[in-house]
Amino acid sequence: MSLTIYNVLSRDKEVFKPIHENYVGIYVCGPTVYDNSHLGHAKTYVSFDVVVRWLRYSGYKVRYVQNITDVGHLLDDGEDRILKGARRERVEPMEIVERYMRSYFEDMDALGVTRPDISPRASAHIPEQIEMIQELLAKGYAYEVNGSVYFSVERFTEYGKLSGRRVEEMEAGKRVAVRDEKRHPMDFALWIKAPPNHLLQWPSPWGRGYPGWHIECSAMSTKYLGPNFDIHGGGVDNIFPHNECEIAQSEAAHGVPFANYWMLTGTLLVDGVKMSKSLGNFVTIKDALKRYKPEALRLFILSGLYRSPADYSAAALEAATKGAERINIAAQRVRDALRASASSSAPDDEATSGRLIDLIDQYRMRFTSAMNDDFNAPLALSVLFEMAKDINTAIDDGTASRMVLEQADAVYRELGGDVLGVVPSAGAAPSDAGSAEREQKLIQMLIELRLEARKAKDYARADAIRNRLAEIGIILEDGPKGTTYRVRA
């Protein structure tokens, strides 16, 4: 079954064909680190986390690059966002960068987002950006005026192909502030001359200055993934001018297509309204995490298509919280039943068992086809919910054989856990999943050793194992189906 991706460039679902067999290079525009990250960031990066997880689960080797913007991203009034943050908190610009880059990763870790393989910073790639600007000048796509360098949109005839905008219409709109030194109002800055006391500036062939925002993404994506790579992602809000400029710069400089597939995530709304500083309805990830569990936030994001808008509201988050609980209880029940069955010798009903295994296979297949259909996470989630019903019934009826439970457990671990990240392993927080699994195995081993001691009539040793576990808060319970354990609250 092949993977299809909705490609914003062609406005169509296309079969995904990687440039190199079994390898995917993906670049996603990262955050500008001058303040705490908000829910819009959560939506974009959880969505791409699942994209990358699914590609890896499907057997691709993935290189995931996501930049950190720490210079050049200007506000409407022309002030650099980093400098604004530094002024607000009265610290060095690079302290702001460190502070909020750490805060960003903290939030992403809390949401169970796998870190990118490379997180390049714009300020650490000034030479690469200068080199690319020189290439654009040499090829006649850019021009220098008074120490600043601009890209000439009229020279790049395909300008507007991603966003569907046309230079002529944009000019007619006259909504763009015209800087006198530009030849065309839509021309954008590649390099900006710095005033003498500007805190972020570097030497360049055109004097001291700093890069325009867009050039960093062109320079860093192609440095780490090559001039032509597989997937470029980001939030749809940056389609114009940012992403459009990235394409123009890269294709003009390198003479080959930039990214083959463009994937853009939908906007995040709060109670039906777009988030904005002026409306005061900004919700940071840290605030949201004070109210809701990470699994619930993740589930909320994944219960809509990545490219559709998502509407954050108390009702939506309550529903997501219930959904996350439902799926975790189902996964936990399977684990508990599996543990109980470890020491049970009841024979399985082969016909029922076979039927249930077929059913689980079908769920797995349906999940796979949902994810292969442009990463349809909401449909994939619904498959897990549906499976929960059948498995619960089978456990209640006592028809879930060990093999059935193992298959169901694998679905929850691999698809619910590894792919969607909404099922924590063995009842632990996602962040210490590995150690929780080890702990569970260790306890299981001690339960088996105790059983062996009892079989050998070495009751003193058997009791010692139970008492020592009780001392550390792990209570063994002997039941008709064998020994289970619970952790003392």
Ligand SMILES: [Zn+2]
């Ligand atoms: Zn970018």
